[in-house]
Amino acid sequence: xxxxxxxxxxxxxxxxxxxxxxxxxxxxxxxxxxxxxxxxxxxxxxxxxxxxxxxxxxxxxxxxxxxxxxxxxxxxxxxxxxxxxxxxxxxxxxxxxxxxxxxxxxxxxxxxxxxxxxxxxxxxxxxxxxxxxxxxxxxxxxx
Amino acid sequence: xxxxxxxxxxxxxxxxxxxxxxxxxxxxxxxxxxxxxxxxxxxxxxxxxxxxxxxxxxxxxxxxxxxxxxxxxxxxxxxxxxxxxxxxxxxxxxxxxxxxxxxxxxxxxxxxxxxxxxxxxxxxxxxxxxxxxxxxxxxxxxxxxxxxxxxxxxxxxxxxxxxxxxxxxxxxxxxxxxxxxxxxxxxxxxxxxxxxxxxxxxxxxxxxxxxxxxxxxxxxxxxxxxxxxxxxxxxxxxxxxxxxxxxxxxxxxxxxxxxxxxxxxxxxxxxxxxxxxxxxxxxxxxxxxxxxxxxxxxxxxxxxxxxxxxxxxxxxxxxxxxxxxxxxxxxxxxxxxxxxxxxxxxxxxxxxxxxxxxxxxxxxxxxxxxxxxxxxxxxxxxxxxxxxxxxxxxxxxxxxxxxxxxxxxxxxxxxxxxxxxxxxxxxxxxxxxxxxxxxxxxxxxxxxxxxxxxxxx
Numbered sequence: 001x002x003x004x005x006x007x008x009x010x011x012x013x014x015x016x017x018x019x020x021x022x023x024x025x026x027x028x029x030x031x032x033x034x035x036x037x038x039x040x041x042x043x044x045x046x047x048x049x050x051x052x053x054x055x056x057x058x059x060x061x062x063x064x065x066x067x068x069x070x071x072x073x074x075x076x077x078x079x080x081x082x083x084x085x086x087x088x089x090x091x092x093x094x095x096x097x098x099x100x101x102x103x104x105x106x107x108x109x110x111x112x113x114x115x116x117x118x119x120x121x122x123x124x125x126x127x128x129x130x131x132x133x134x135x136x137x138x139x140x141x142x143x
Numbered sequence: 144x145x146x147x148x149x150x151x152x153x154x155x156x157x158x159x160x161x162x163x164x165x166x167x168x169x170x171x172x173x174x175x176x177x178x179x180x181x182x183x184x185x186x187x188x189x190x191x192x193x194x195x196x197x198x199x200x201x202x203x204x205x206x207x208x209x210x211x212x213x214x215x216x217x218x219x220x221x222x223x224x225x226x227x228x229x230x231x232x233x234x235x236x237x238x239x240x241x242x243x244x245x246x247x248x249x250x251x252x253x254x255x256x257x258x259x260x261x262x263x264x265x266x267x268x269x270x271x272x273x274x275x276x277x278x279x280x281x282x283x284x285x286x287x288x289x290x291x292x293x294x295x296x297x298x299x300x301x302x303x304x305x306x307x308x309x310x311x312x313x314x315x316x317x318x319x320x321x322x323x324x325x326x327x328x329x330x331x332x333x334x335x336x337x338x339x340x341x342x343x344x345x346x347x348x349x350x351x352x353x354x355x356x357x358x359x360x361x362x363x364x365x366x367x368x369x370x371x372x373x374x375x376x377x378x379x380x381x382x383x384x385x386x387x388x389x390x391x392x393x394x395x396x397x398x399x400x401x402x403x404x405x406x407x408x409x410x411x412x413x414x415x416x417x418x419x420x421x422x423x424x425x426x427x428x429x430x431x432x433x434x435x436x437x438x439x440x441x442x443x444x445x446x447x448x449x450x451x452x453x454x455x456x457x458x459x460x461x462x463x464x465x466x467x468x469x470x471x472x473x474x475x476x477x478x479x480x481x482x483x484x485x486x487x488x489x490x491x492x493x494x495x496x497x498x499x500x501x502x503x504x505x506x507x508x509x510x511x512x513x514x515x516x517x518x519x520x521x522x523x524x525x526x527x528x529x530x531x532x533x534x535x536x537x538x539x540x541x542x543x544x545x546x547x548x549x550x551x552x553x554x555x556x557x558x559x560x561x562x563x564x565x566x567x568x569x570x571x572x573x574x575x576x577x578x579x580x581x582x583x584x585x586x587x588x589x590x591x592x593x594x595x596x597x598x599x600x
Contacts, residue, residue: 001245003555012277069530070244072232073521076359076514077477105368107230107361110516114231114241121244126466129553131530133474 214587360513
């Protein structure tokens, strides 16, 4: 069964942070492609930039994913993957309220994800119950 | 990375049950709520003379001794500034949605029914008391109880039966109520000579504060890291064992076995019991003794599953093959390395006298690990849904045959398939629920130094 993660991170308003957010958005798919391909548990992942109410600038970054199984046991996979850790650490670094203490270990990473996740396991509507591995097994990718 | 071995932990600073399995046949596990820091400190201080470290006791085996677990709320009683600095699942508790996504306690196991009606988050400390004799145990339990009363610390009585306490049923030591020999295999707890070692049975996967573990026991840094150093998490889980359902299952399904492979009803029941667990009830693993139990293999731990690719000896979903897959290939990255747990459990409650199955009985489970999510919860998620290895393909949704929570389809498939040579597999459409969770608490077994520190002068 799939579960949701909606990581909502309000960010700082200075020009450097705003530029970093745009860069993270532009590079998102390429920066996570290899790591998420290797996980075989993530159905979809996308990054959205939430605009300020006035229409100028970026209020927050929102990372929205749907993945198989429980989240907590698999966070170590994302923490142990250098490229994925870099993406999440980048989000933590530009947060308006950065994690305190800073994220330096798996415990801090887990807390950052859970403290900024807007969803719970029971929140998700599913059209289908199959996992990524079940789907990939049924529809093998052409060589 | 340097190849210089990291210094091993000082056993004098580690609580004893972490690094060694006790052989004391009597134990009682007492649950407490603290009213405030001064009383809690006085309580811990009164217990320090009996607190057992992991230092080798040589020929002077203590007649009585204890270890102490503190929950997150228990820790905050002493150190409120550490709020938010422990792993999420430890902070939120095993009843939280995040943990339940792995543990899957539903129906009669639902967390709302846990702990005999006591508030789950009011458990602050668990005192694990051990004795060489019943009298030795009773005398130390009385001391703990008096220390609690003297310091305004309240005791929970988590069972509806007996005196309400979780007491080991000593005559059944090293067996569980379903009749299986237990406690056979535990991680070796070696100390990695090479820091790059990824052996999940090394001690740095269980003790907090040492580098090199893929499971990253934490917190590793800051004030919480200092507090937790040389500690280990304790997933304390009380599991009622429904012996009536188990015996009925064997009786009902044995005729299928007789029809498939012959033999008597009694032989078929034992064969089926072995297929559920992957070991005969005497402990002999099916991989080494596929046809009958053998006293020579009853404590065997040196074997693997990679040669049994069609599960003709041991079903893929057999309990011991799921909970400790050994050399079974698991999915790289997300499911590798395979997590291990230190199991320090014991039976509680008297066995039934069939046909009378009334009474409370089961397992006092102490599952020790360095990372509750990455080790304990991950293994439990595999138990509830066998999705960690290609051997379960294409559906990847069967369950541990013995201890899984029977989560309704389509999340899992409660059927059980037993391949047999030269014939169609025996298929059981729906396994019953054999286990009911009576309660779960996440504790930290802090270091000796940390316990002395919070106890104060």
